[in-house]
Amino acid sequence: MSTRGEFRPKAETPAESGSSQCTATVCTFLHVVFCFSSRLIKVKTILRFKKRWIRWKTLNYNWLSFFFLGGQHGNVQPFSDEDASIETLSHCSSFSDTASVADDGGEASEDTAQEDFQYKLKGFIDSTVDKSAKTRQGALDGLKTAMATRILYEFISERRMTITDSIERCLKKGKGEEQRAAASLACLLCIQLGSGIESEEVLKTLKPVFKNILADGSASIQARQAVATSLGLCTLVAEDDILDVHATMECFENLFTRSCARGDGTCPSVSPQTSQLYTNALLSWALLLTICTASQIKDILRKYLPKLPRLLESEDVNMRIAAGETIALLFELARDMDTDFEFDGWDELCDKLNALATDCNKHRAKTDKRKQRSVFRDVLKGVEEGDFQSETIRFGTERMTIDSWVRKRTYDAFREFVGSGMNYHLQANEFIRDVFELGPPMLVDSATMKAMKIPRFERHLHNSAAFKARTKARSKFRDKRVDVGEF
Structure with missing residues (x-):
């Protein structure tokens, strides 16, 4: 017999015992199913969800029993030894499957990097309307760098109007470098969008602003220089009406x-900044020559070919070089239409080109003379013989040959804006590939690229052989006189 007040635990009924065992079985089954299904999830995600599962099972075990067994609560431990062993096995199996989820982890890291990059671009777009001019210019430069080094068509097409409005606002209200950055960004925007309705709408919005700045003598000279270059390339990319061109x-x-x-032979006196503006205008004009019709080219030859040789007398070396390349371009276009093309001032023009190709005036800088002589030797060959010094551009596994003045002017115009990202755009930008007739982009994996890469030792041998051949070729034109000294 028990004494009064003694505590005696209540005996567990068979129903309660069965309820406890059933609850434990259900929870164990759910946990095993969860562990096996979680093997397809990334390792970090697995660990996070397992912790949540343990916490949920510990705190809500009675609720789970009530849900499955109609409210019969049992005296079962919330986290038994059997569950612990299963948990340990699930951890081991998860770590053994690390290799199987490595690819998923790589894709996840790429997705995360892409999201971070797009988030940064959104921040740049928002900062283009900031009150601080320095912040706006930094945002414009950030967008320029991104567009020059990556293909962002989908991201940009969704925010095209916002970016266009920001560029227009910066061109109208900004000053100096901000306007310069906005003009360059407009050009990169058209390059990203390619030739189509979207880029046409961008040009339709910005062209009046460009022309106002270009004609405004009181505007910043840096802005006018940038606009002179950007308007030419934007017109090449987006303009569809030849009359507007x-x-x-x-x-x-x-x-x-x-x-x-x-x-009388005298040259107008202009500042170096103004001379650079005129040079940019001439280069953009030459760029648009490449898309003119035959009838327009005939009119231009009759009207401007006699005037262009006067630019060869400019004091600015960049203007002289631009004028020489434009003259060679005009002769190339004229000979494409008529192989027997003749120019009335042929002899005088050739004399000027020859003088510039052998210029040795002491009042000019050595670097300017060296650059000028190199260019005008090619210009003289192009005018006299119709030849062009071809150049090969290598990008990835492909090559592109620049074999004409038209192709050179187009390539130089794109490279001026894209810069170091030109090779990437030649590989991936469909519009630029279409301009240079390269066909659709080629998809080459990293393993193939690595297999096609020339070993370092072979590159060294090739460079040594090329250096030896170049030295022999140059030695034929060098002065062979020997310094015998003084007596």
């Missing part, structure tokens, strides 16, 4: 003709 060329003609020598 001709109207844009007239804007450039009104600028670079101011640098022509007068009738």
Whole structure:
């Protein structure tokens, strides 16, 4: 007999015992199913969800029993030794499957990097309307760098109007470097969008602003220089009406003709910044020559070919070089239409080109003379013989040959904006590949690229052989006189 007040535990009924065992079985089954299904999830995600599962099972075990067994609660431990052993096995199996989820982890890291990159771009776009001019310029430069080094068509097409409005606002209200950055960004935006309705709408919005800045003598000279270059390439990419192209060329003609020598042979006195503006206008005008119709080229040859040789007398070496390359380009286009093309001032023009190709005036800098002589030797060959010094551009597993003045002017225009990302755009940008007739982009995996890479030792042998051949070729033209000293 028990004494009064003694505590005696209540005996567990068979129903309660069965309820406890059933609850434990259900929980164990659910846990095993969860462990096996979680093997397809990333390792970090597995560990996080397991902790949540343990916490949930510990805190809500009675609720689970009530849900499955109709409210009969049993005296079962919330986390038994059997569960612990299963948990340990699940951890081991998860770590053994690390190799199987490595690819998923790599894809996840790439996705995360892409999300971070897009988040940063969104921040740049938002900062283009900031009150601080320095912040706006930094945002424009950030967008320029991103567009020059990556293909962002989908991201940009969704935010095209926002970016266009930001560029227009910076061009109208900004000053100097901010306007310069905005003009360059407009050009990169058209390159990303390619030739189509989207880029046409961008140009339709920005072209009036460009022309106003270009014609405004009181505007910043840096902004006018950038606009002169950007308007030319944007017109090449996005303009679909040849009459509008001709109207844009007239804007450039009104600028670079101011640098022509007068009738008495004297050159107008302009500042170096203004001379650079005229040079940019001439280069953009030459770029648009490449898409003109045959009838327009005939009119231009008749009207401007006699005037362009006057630009060869400019004091600015960049203007002289731009004028020489434009003359060679015009002769190439003329001979494509008529192989027997003749120019009235042929002899005088060839004399000027020959003088510039052998220029040795002491009042000019050595670097300027070296660059000028190199360019005008090619220009003289192009005008006299119709030849062009071809150049091969290598990018990835492909090669592109620049074999004409038209192709050279187009390549130089794109490279001026894209910069070091030109090879990447030649590989991946469908519009640029279409311009240079490279076909659709080629997809080459990293293993193939590595297999096609030339070993370092072979590259060294090739460079040594090329250096030896170049030295022998140059030695034929070097002075062989021997210094005998003084007596």
